[in-house]
Amino acid sequence: MPQFFTNKRLIILLGSIIVLVALIGFSQRDRENISWPEQFVKDIVGLGQAIVSKPANGVSGFFADVENLRNTYKENEKLKAQLDQLAQLESDVARLEKDNQELRNVVDKEKSLADYDPINATVIARNPDRWYDVITIDQGQASGIEPNMAVVTGEGLIGKVKSTSKFTSTVQLLSAHDPKNRVSAVIQGKKSVYGLIEGYDKDKGTLKMTKIPYNAKVEKGVTVTTSGLGGVFPKGLIIGKVKKLVPDQFGLTQTALIEPAAKYYDLEHVIISKRNMVSVKPAKEERKQVLLEGEGM
16 A cells, blocks of 8 residues: 555656646747736736835945945045146146246346346245335345345346345335335437436336436337446346326426336246446436436435
8 A cells, every 4th residue: 555655646746747847848839828827927926026126126226326426426526636636737837837937037137137146036925005115035135135236027127125134135116105216217219318217107007207308309119227327226227118208397307107127016036136336437427417316315
Protein backbone atom coordinates (compact mmCIF):
# COMPACT_ATOMS: atom_id res chain seq x y z
CA MET A 1 0.00 0.00 0.00
CA PRO A 2 2.76 2.50 0.85
CA GLN A 3 4.49 1.75 -2.46
CA PHE A 4 1.28 2.49 -4.34
CA PHE A 5 0.90 5.95 -2.77
CA THR A 6 4.50 6.71 -3.53
CA ASN A 7 4.08 5.93 -7.22
CA LYS A 8 0.82 7.89 -7.28
CA ARG A 9 2.54 10.97 -5.94
CA LEU A 10 5.29 10.59 -8.49
CA ILE A 11 2.72 10.30 -11.29
CA ILE A 12 0.92 13.45 -10.04
CA LEU A 13 4.18 15.35 -9.88
CA LEU A 14 5.18 14.36 -13.38
CA GLY A 15 1.74 15.24 -14.71
CA SER A 16 1.88 18.65 -13.05
CA ILE A 17 5.24 19.32 -14.63
CA ILE A 18 3.91 18.34 -18.04
CA VAL A 19 0.88 20.60 -17.64
CA LEU A 20 3.07 23.48 -16.46
CA VAL A 21 5.42 23.12 -19.41
CA ALA A 22 2.43 22.95 -21.73
CA LEU A 23 0.94 26.10 -20.22
CA ILE A 24 4.27 27.92 -20.54
CA GLY A 25 4.58 26.91 -24.14
CA PHE A 26 1.01 27.92 -24.80
CA SER A 27 1.41 31.32 -23.17
CA GLN A 28 4.53 32.16 -25.16
CA ARG A 29 2.83 31.80 -28.51
CA ASP A 30 1.99 34.94 -30.46
CA ARG A 31 -1.68 35.55 -29.91
CA GLU A 32 -3.97 38.47 -30.29
CA ASN A 33 -6.09 37.43 -27.28
CA ILE A 34 -4.88 35.82 -24.09
CA SER A 35 -6.87 33.53 -21.85
CA TRP A 36 -8.74 34.84 -18.80
CA PRO A 37 -6.38 33.10 -16.31
CA GLU A 38 -3.46 34.90 -17.94
CA GLN A 39 -5.37 38.12 -17.89
CA PHE A 40 -6.20 37.65 -14.22
CA VAL A 41 -2.60 36.85 -13.30
CA LYS A 42 -1.22 39.76 -15.33
CA ASP A 43 -3.73 42.16 -13.86
CA ILE A 44 -2.90 41.10 -10.31
CA VAL A 45 0.83 41.30 -10.99
CA GLY A 46 0.46 44.68 -12.75
CA LEU A 47 -1.61 46.08 -9.88
CA GLY A 48 0.97 44.92 -7.38
CA GLN A 49 3.77 46.41 -9.43
CA ALA A 50 1.89 49.73 -9.69
CA ILE A 51 1.25 49.82 -5.95
CA VAL A 52 4.90 49.11 -5.18
CA SER A 53 6.52 51.09 -8.00
CA LYS A 54 4.78 54.44 -7.42
CA PRO A 55 6.01 54.93 -3.86
CA ALA A 56 9.36 53.48 -4.80
CA ASN A 57 9.68 55.82 -7.77
CA GLY A 58 8.52 58.72 -5.62
CA VAL A 59 11.15 58.02 -2.97
CA SER A 60 13.79 57.44 -5.62
CA GLY A 61 12.80 60.66 -7.40
CA PHE A 62 12.88 62.58 -4.12
CA PHE A 63 16.44 61.49 -3.36
CA ALA A 64 17.41 62.13 -6.96
CA ASP A 65 15.97 65.66 -6.72
CA VAL A 66 17.84 66.24 -3.47
CA GLU A 67 21.06 65.07 -5.08
CA ASN A 68 20.45 67.24 -8.14
CA LEU A 69 19.73 70.19 -5.87
CA ARG A 70 22.99 69.62 -4.03
CA ASN A 71 24.87 69.37 -7.32
CA THR A 72 23.15 72.52 -8.57
CA TYR A 73 24.10 74.37 -5.39
CA LYS A 74 27.71 73.28 -5.70
CA GLU A 75 27.84 74.25 -9.37
CA ASN A 76 26.22 77.58 -8.52
CA GLU A 77 28.85 78.25 -5.87
CA LYS A 78 31.62 77.38 -8.32
CA LEU A 79 30.10 79.66 -10.96
CA LYS A 80 29.79 82.49 -8.45
CA ALA A 81 33.41 82.05 -7.48
CA GLN A 82 34.42 82.06 -11.13
CA LEU A 83 32.35 85.18 -11.76
CA ASP A 84 33.99 86.88 -8.79
CA GLN A 85 37.39 85.88 -10.09
CA LEU A 86 36.44 87.10 -13.57
CA ALA A 87 35.38 90.49 -12.20
CA GLN A 88 38.62 90.72 -10.23
CA LEU A 89 40.64 89.72 -13.27
CA GLU A 90 38.90 92.34 -15.38
CA SER A 91 39.59 94.93 -12.69
CA ASP A 92 43.23 93.84 -12.46
CA VAL A 93 43.64 93.99 -16.23
CA ALA A 94 42.16 97.48 -16.40
CA ARG A 95 44.32 98.64 -13.50
CA LEU A 96 47.47 97.10 -14.95
CA GLU A 97 46.78 98.61 -18.36
CA LYS A 98 46.34 102.01 -16.73
CA ASP A 99 49.47 101.57 -14.59
CA ASN A 100 51.42 100.39 -17.62
CA GLN A 101 50.38 103.42 -19.66
CA GLU A 102 51.16 105.80 -16.80
CA LEU A 103 54.55 104.20 -16.20
CA ARG A 104 55.33 104.36 -19.92
CA ASN A 105 54.49 108.05 -19.85
CA VAL A 106 56.67 108.45 -16.78
CA VAL A 107 59.63 106.75 -18.49
CA ASP A 108 59.21 108.90 -21.57
CA LYS A 109 58.98 111.97 -19.37
CA GLU A 110 62.14 111.11 -17.49
CA LYS A 111 64.07 110.80 -20.73
CA SER A 112 63.11 114.33 -21.72
CA LEU A 113 64.01 115.99 -18.41
CA ALA A 114 67.59 117.09 -18.10
CA ASP A 115 67.39 119.82 -15.49
CA TYR A 116 66.19 117.80 -12.48
CA ASP A 117 66.43 114.37 -10.94
CA PRO A 118 63.04 112.60 -11.04
CA ILE A 119 61.82 110.70 -7.98
CA ASN A 120 58.89 108.37 -8.58
CA ALA A 121 56.07 108.28 -6.05
CA THR A 122 52.58 106.86 -5.62
CA VAL A 123 49.50 108.63 -4.31
CA ILE A 124 48.50 106.94 -1.04
CA ALA A 125 45.81 109.26 0.34
CA ARG A 126 43.35 111.85 -0.85
CA ASN A 127 40.70 113.67 1.18
CA PRO A 128 37.32 113.75 -0.62
CA ASP A 129 36.61 117.17 0.91
CA ARG A 130 39.85 118.52 -0.57
CA TRP A 131 40.00 116.41 -3.70
CA TYR A 132 41.24 119.24 -5.90
CA ASP A 133 43.53 120.74 -3.24
CA VAL A 134 46.06 118.23 -1.90
CA ILE A 135 47.24 114.64 -2.22
CA THR A 136 49.57 112.53 -0.08
CA ILE A 137 52.43 110.56 -1.64
CA ASP A 138 54.68 107.79 -0.34
CA GLN A 139 58.00 109.65 -0.58
CA GLY A 140 59.38 112.06 2.02
CA GLN A 141 62.49 113.44 3.62
CA ALA A 142 64.19 110.04 3.54
CA SER A 143 64.12 110.25 -0.28
CA GLY A 144 65.36 113.83 -0.36
CA ILE A 145 61.96 115.42 -0.87
CA GLU A 146 61.72 119.07 0.19
CA PRO A 147 58.93 121.68 0.15
CA ASN A 148 58.32 123.59 -3.10
CA MET A 149 59.60 120.80 -5.33
CA ALA A 150 57.57 120.46 -8.51
CA VAL A 151 55.33 117.40 -8.92
CA VAL A 152 54.39 116.12 -12.37
CA THR A 153 52.79 113.18 -14.11
CA GLY A 154 53.56 111.83 -17.56
CA GLU A 155 51.19 114.45 -18.99
CA GLY A 156 52.40 117.55 -17.19
CA LEU A 157 52.73 119.62 -14.01
CA ILE A 158 50.15 119.00 -11.26
CA GLY A 159 51.53 120.99 -8.31
CA LYS A 160 54.30 121.29 -5.75
CA VAL A 161 55.35 119.72 -2.47
CA LYS A 162 53.76 121.67 0.38
CA SER A 163 55.07 119.79 3.42
CA THR A 164 57.09 116.66 4.17
CA SER A 165 57.53 114.01 6.84
CA LYS A 166 60.07 111.24 7.07
CA PHE A 167 58.36 108.94 4.60
CA THR A 168 55.43 110.90 3.12
CA SER A 169 54.75 114.29 1.56
CA THR A 170 51.72 116.50 1.00
CA VAL A 171 51.39 117.87 -2.53
CA GLN A 172 49.39 121.01 -3.26
CA LEU A 173 47.69 120.81 -6.64
CA LEU A 174 47.50 123.64 -9.13
CA SER A 175 43.73 123.43 -8.77
CA ALA A 176 43.88 124.31 -5.05
CA HIS A 177 42.12 127.47 -3.87
CA ASP A 178 45.10 129.27 -2.39
CA PRO A 179 46.10 132.84 -3.35
CA LYS A 180 49.73 131.97 -2.61
CA ASN A 181 49.64 128.99 -4.97
CA ARG A 182 51.43 130.59 -7.94
CA VAL A 183 53.58 129.23 -10.73
CA SER A 184 55.71 131.32 -13.07
CA ALA A 185 54.72 130.28 -16.59
CA VAL A 186 55.55 131.11 -20.17
CA ILE A 187 53.45 130.81 -23.31
CA GLN A 188 55.65 129.42 -26.04
CA GLY A 189 55.86 131.10 -29.43
CA LYS A 190 58.07 133.27 -31.59
CA LYS A 191 58.13 135.67 -28.67
CA SER A 192 57.73 134.28 -25.15
CA VAL A 193 54.84 135.65 -23.11
CA TYR A 194 55.20 135.41 -19.34
CA GLY A 195 52.56 135.29 -16.65
CA LEU A 196 51.39 133.62 -13.44
CA ILE A 197 49.30 130.49 -13.01
CA GLU A 198 47.02 131.36 -10.11
CA GLY A 199 43.55 129.95 -9.75
CA TYR A 200 41.44 127.14 -11.17
CA ASP A 201 37.90 127.13 -12.51
CA LYS A 202 36.29 123.79 -11.58
CA ASP A 203 33.23 124.38 -13.74
CA LYS A 204 35.29 125.05 -16.87
CA GLY A 205 38.20 122.82 -15.85
CA THR A 206 40.75 125.51 -16.74
CA LEU A 207 43.68 127.19 -15.03
CA LYS A 208 43.99 130.97 -14.99
CA MET A 209 47.19 132.53 -16.25
CA THR A 210 47.25 136.19 -15.21
CA LYS A 211 49.57 139.20 -15.63
CA ILE A 212 49.81 138.77 -19.39
CA PRO A 213 50.63 142.11 -21.10
CA TYR A 214 47.58 143.75 -22.67
CA ASN A 215 49.20 143.94 -26.10
CA ALA A 216 50.45 140.32 -26.19
CA LYS A 217 49.21 138.26 -29.11
CA VAL A 218 48.54 134.66 -28.16
CA GLU A 219 47.06 131.99 -30.41
CA LYS A 220 44.66 129.32 -29.23
CA GLY A 221 46.24 125.91 -28.59
CA VAL A 222 49.74 127.23 -27.83
CA THR A 223 51.63 125.25 -25.17
CA VAL A 224 52.20 126.74 -21.72
CA THR A 225 55.17 125.60 -19.62
CA THR A 226 56.98 126.61 -16.45
CA SER A 227 59.42 129.45 -17.02
CA GLY A 228 62.00 128.33 -14.47
CA LEU A 229 62.59 131.98 -13.52
CA GLY A 230 61.44 131.80 -9.92
CA GLY A 231 64.24 129.50 -8.83
CA VAL A 232 61.81 126.83 -7.61
CA PHE A 233 60.31 124.96 -10.55
CA PRO A 234 62.51 123.65 -13.39
CA LYS A 235 62.04 125.23 -16.76
CA GLY A 236 59.97 123.55 -19.44
CA LEU A 237 57.46 121.52 -17.43
CA ILE A 238 54.26 121.33 -19.45
CA ILE A 239 51.26 122.97 -17.82
CA GLY A 240 48.70 122.93 -20.62
CA LYS A 241 47.45 124.73 -23.72
CA VAL A 242 45.83 128.12 -24.20
CA LYS A 243 42.09 127.78 -24.57
CA LYS A 244 41.02 131.41 -24.50
CA LEU A 245 42.46 134.88 -23.88
CA VAL A 246 40.35 137.54 -22.12
CA PRO A 247 41.22 141.09 -20.98
CA ASP A 248 40.88 142.06 -17.33
CA GLN A 249 38.27 144.56 -16.21
CA PHE A 250 40.64 147.51 -16.47
CA GLY A 251 42.24 146.50 -19.77
CA LEU A 252 45.76 146.70 -18.36
CA THR A 253 46.56 143.00 -18.59
CA GLN A 254 45.07 139.83 -20.00
CA THR A 255 44.13 136.48 -18.53
CA ALA A 256 44.55 133.23 -20.40
CA LEU A 257 42.36 130.23 -19.69
CA ILE A 258 44.63 127.19 -19.80
CA GLU A 259 43.42 123.67 -20.42
CA PRO A 260 45.60 121.51 -18.11
CA ALA A 261 47.70 118.82 -19.69
CA ALA A 262 47.45 116.63 -16.60
CA LYS A 263 44.24 115.27 -15.08
CA TYR A 264 43.86 116.37 -11.46
CA TYR A 265 40.88 114.15 -10.76
CA ASP A 266 42.54 110.75 -11.28
CA LEU A 267 46.10 110.61 -9.94
CA GLU A 268 48.10 107.51 -8.97
CA HIS A 269 51.70 107.77 -10.15
CA VAL A 270 53.61 111.04 -9.94
CA ILE A 271 57.19 112.34 -10.21
CA ILE A 272 58.85 114.79 -7.88
CA SER A 273 61.41 117.00 -9.58
CA LYS A 274 64.52 117.38 -7.46
CA ARG A 275 66.01 120.37 -9.17
CA ASN A 276 69.75 120.25 -9.76
CA MET A 277 70.16 124.03 -10.05
CA VAL A 278 68.62 125.84 -7.10
CA SER A 279 68.40 129.25 -8.73
CA VAL A 280 68.72 130.70 -12.18
CA LYS A 281 69.94 134.21 -12.88
CA PRO A 282 67.38 135.66 -15.30
CA ALA A 283 68.10 137.84 -18.25
CA LYS A 284 67.81 141.59 -17.80
CA GLU A 285 64.44 141.89 -19.54
CA GLU A 286 63.05 138.97 -17.48
CA ARG A 287 64.28 140.11 -14.05
CA LYS A 288 61.38 142.49 -13.51
CA GLN A 289 58.87 139.78 -14.43
CA VAL A 290 60.37 137.35 -11.91
CA LEU A 291 60.20 139.88 -9.10
CA LEU A 292 56.59 140.58 -9.98
CA GLU A 293 55.61 136.93 -10.05
CA GLY A 294 57.25 135.98 -6.75
CA GLU A 295 56.79 132.30 -7.48
CA GLY A 296 55.93 130.24 -4.42
CA MET A 297 55.34 133.31 -2.24
